[in-house]
Amino acid sequence: xxxxxxxxxxxxxxATQGRPYESNYCYYSIVxxxxxxxxxRALIVDLESITIExxxxxxxxxxxxxxxxxSMGLLGPNGAGKSTLLKTLLGFLTPKTGxxxxxxxxxxxxxxAIRQRVGYMPENDCHIPGMxxxxxxxxxxxxxxxxxxxxxxxAHEILHYxxxxxxxYRNVETYSGGMKQRxxxxxxxxxxxxxxxxxxxxxxxxxxxxxxxxxxxRDIWNxxxxxxxxxxxxxPDVEWVCRDAxxxxxxxxxxxQKIDDLKQSSGATFECRIKGDGDSFREQLxxxxxxxxxxxxxxxxxxxxxxxxxxxxxxxxRDHGIQIxxxxxxxxxxxxxxxxxxxxx
Amino acid sequence: MPIxxxxxxxxxxxxTSHPYRWWVITRQGINILGRKRRFxxxxxxSALPFxxxxxxxxxxxxxxxxxxxxxxxxxxxxxxxxxxxxxxxxAIYAGAGLIANDLKANALQIYFxxxxxxxxYVMGKLGVLFFFLALPTxxxxxxxxxLAVLFKSDASFLEQNYWVPASVLxxxxxxxxxxxxxMLAVSSLSKSSRFAGIVFAALFFFSRIxxxxxSVVLRSTRVAWVSLGNNLTQIGDYxxxxxxxxxxxxxxxxxxxxLLMLGSVWLLHHRVQAVEVVK
Numbered sequence: 001x002x003x004x005x006x007x008x009x010x011x012x013x014x015a016t017q018g019r020p021y022e023s024n025y026c027y028y029s030i031v032x033x034x035x036x037x038x039x040x041r042a043l044i045v046d047l048e049s050i051t052i053e054x055x056x057x058x059x060x061x062x063x064x065x066x067x068x069x070x071s072m073g074l075l076g077p078n079g080a081g082k083s084t085l086l087k088t089l090l091g092f093l094t095p096k097t098g099x100x101x102x103x104x105x106x107x108x109x110x111x112x113a114i115r116q117r118v119g120y121m122p123e124n125d126c127h128i129p130g131m132x133x134x135x136x137x138x139x140x141x142x143x144x145x146x147x148x149x150x151x152x153x154x155a156h157e158i159l160h161y162x163x164x165x166x167x168x169y170r171n172v173e174t175y176s177g178g179m180k181q182r183x184x185x186x187x188x189x190x191x192x193x194x195x196x197x198x199x200x201x202x203x204x205x206x207x208x209x210x211x212x213x214x215x216x217x218r219d220i221w222n223x224x225x226x227x228x229x230x231x232x233x234x235x236p237d238v239e240w241v242c243r244d245a246x247x248x249x250x251x252x253x254x255x256x257q258k259i260d261d262l263k264q265s266s267g268a269t270f271e272c273r274i275k276g277d278g279d280s281f282r283e284q285l286x287x288x289x290x291x292x293x294x295x296x297x298x299x300x301x302x303x304x305x306x307x308x309x310x311x312x313x314x315x316x317x318r319d320h321g322i323q324i325x326x327x328x329x330x331x332x333x334x335x336x337x338x339x340x341x342x343x344x345x
Numbered sequence: 346m347p348i349x350x351x352x353x354x355x356x357x358x359x360x361t362s363h364p365y366r367w368w369v370i371t372r373q374g375i376n377i378l379g380r381k382r383r384f385x386x387x388x389x390x391s392a393l394p395f396x397x398x399x400x401x402x403x404x405x406x407x408x409x410x411x412x413x414x415x416x417x418x419x420x421x422x423x424x425x426x427x428x429x430x431x432x433x434x435x436a437i438y439a440g441a442g443l444i445a446n447d448l449k450a451n452a453l454q455i456y457f458x459x460x461x462x463x464x465x466y467v468m469g470k471l472g473v474l475f476f477f478l479a480l481p482t483x484x485x486x487x488x489x490x491x492l493a494v495l496f497k498s499d500a501s502f503l504e505q506n507y508w509v510p511a512s513v514l515x516x517x518x519x520x521x522x523x524x525x526x527x528m529l530a531v532s533s534l535s536k537s538s539r540f541a542g543i544v545f546a547a548l549f550f551f552s553r554i555x556x557x558x559x560s561v562v563l564r565s566t567r568v569a570w571v572s573l574g575n576n577l578t579q580i581g582d583y584x585x586x587x588x589x590x591x592x593x594x595x596x597x598x599x600x601x602x603x604l605l606m607l608g609s610v611w612l613l614h615h616r617v618q619a620v621e622v623v624k
Contacts, residue, residue, distance in 0.1 A: 112363070116360070127450050
């Protein structure tokens with residue numbers, strides 16, 4: 001399958017493509033071409049109707065997702081199936097129905113090849129007992145197939161990158177919560193994955209630590225070219241770091257879009273203050289399917305849906321003999337959209 | 346200005362071959378245990394019976410000072426049976442925490458998020474126990490035979506006992522495999538290494554006590570198969586071609602040990618999972 005809706009990118013290729021360069025000094029021209037990602041790049045993750053059952057409980061119910069690359073946030077309340085989805089992608093859980101590919105590899109039959117090319121930062125506190133940070137990260141690299149010398153060198157680099165350079169000879173068991181989150185990230189990155197799954201990476205972090213962790217994640221996909229799938233129930237984290245979002249609820253997919261599109265598609269929110277019979281005005285809006293929320297000082301928040309705009313609001317007010325004294329469009333936050341999507345389901 | 350780029354760089358080195366991935370786990374386990382002073386003391390202590398046997402061998406063969414000591418197959422079987430005490434202690438010390446500590450630290454997710462299978466993991470952990478249990482059994486057993494051949498200058502000893510190394514190898518491997526697999530299975534039962542150690546010890550002690558009660562009540566050693574240690578001794582007697590100590594049939598001892606090993610492997614298969622699924 002091919003990616004859809006992915007952005008255009010500028011690429012370069014040598015005009016001599018197809019035959020070997022004769023020497024390092026041979027002259028060749030560079031052709032700059034505009035390549036549309038649509039139809040050119042394979043999907044990073046492609047799932048179709050995945051169902052995971054634990055006994056009679058459906059943890060994932062026919063979930064489909066397509067991830068073309070970049071960064072995606074898995075959103076959902078606790079128990080929505082976010083971690084289960086990540087574990088399915090890693091091959092820890094075998095789907096009852098459906099099919100899926102990660103980096104072009106089948107999740108049922110090529111789990112080892114997938115794990116060779118992805119990194120996973122688990123949600124809960126985990127480490128390998130009796131090791132300092134360097135040994136731990138180097139060991140993780142060796143488990144992935146790196147040679148001892150390479151993995152040791154790489155461990156030092158990665159620990160510096162995640163901000164544990166000074167504490168790298170300390171036993172991991174003595175680390176604080178924030179440091180443990182970083183070391184989990186380090187072990188996920190040590191073998192140079194193309195895709196990384198982060199399960200609640202900002203859990204238990206103080207505000208400063210949280211910002212640093214999010215900056216790090218942003219750098220991972222934005223600066224280092226590693227695709228990121230971030231699972232969290234903290235919506236601002238996803239809004240800050242990710243470009244796409246997949247909303248899960250009770251094991252079902254509710255929405256999967258670019259975050260900006262998700263915000264736009266859910267309608268426009270206005271803050272307004274009126275003079276006149278507010279009850280009939282509210283009733284009319286509710287009949288049109290637009291939720292109204294009363295705030296302080298007579299200010300109300302109206303979410304206009306089904307293509308309605310501010311002109312519709314003004315027309316309704318006029319029809320009901322109401323004066324609108326104050327009308328300000330509000331920027332939708334991901335939290336508003338999320339609550340709306342969950343509420344609709 | 347930094348003299349070295351500390352930022353992230355993609356790695357594009359050479360991967361090691363997957364069939365040897367279990368060795369990474371074994372090597373790491375050996376390193377961690379090898380750094381523990383108390384464990385090293387235990388390993389040194391376990392070498393003392395070997396040194397005593399070497400001296401006995403020397404006195405008996407070269408100097409002829411211990412005329413009643415016969416260097417034959419039983420000499421080597423006795424040595425290995427004697428070493429079972431150390432094997433038991435080492436198995437608990439080295440093995441009780443091998444999986445239990447990983448369960449406690451949620452380390453299985455780390456292992457299985459890498460290209461590691463359950464078989465690699467279990468083989469890696471078994472490798473640690475095999476290594477440390479071979480040191481007081483297989484290695485000194487073979488060395489002892491080698492020394493006996495050296496000290497006995499005539500070829501008749503080798504002609505009569507040429508099959509003993511195979512028996513030493515077989516009996517050592519049986520002891521190592523039984524203790525390793527059972528200890529590892531027990532270790533996978535709990536997040537507490539202490540609990541695992543107690544259960545393992547109880548398994549050996551209680552089966553022994555149960556046998557002793559039964560043997561007194563029935564006035565027979567036909568029920569020796571209920572004790573794990575007795576089963577090993579029975580098979581050891583067969584391998585070294587000495588008269589069996591117990592009246593229980595050999596096949597029953599072999600079957601009990603076989604079933605115990607199969608049960609342990611089944612337990613390992615079900616307990617060692619990347620995800621703990623509560624249904």
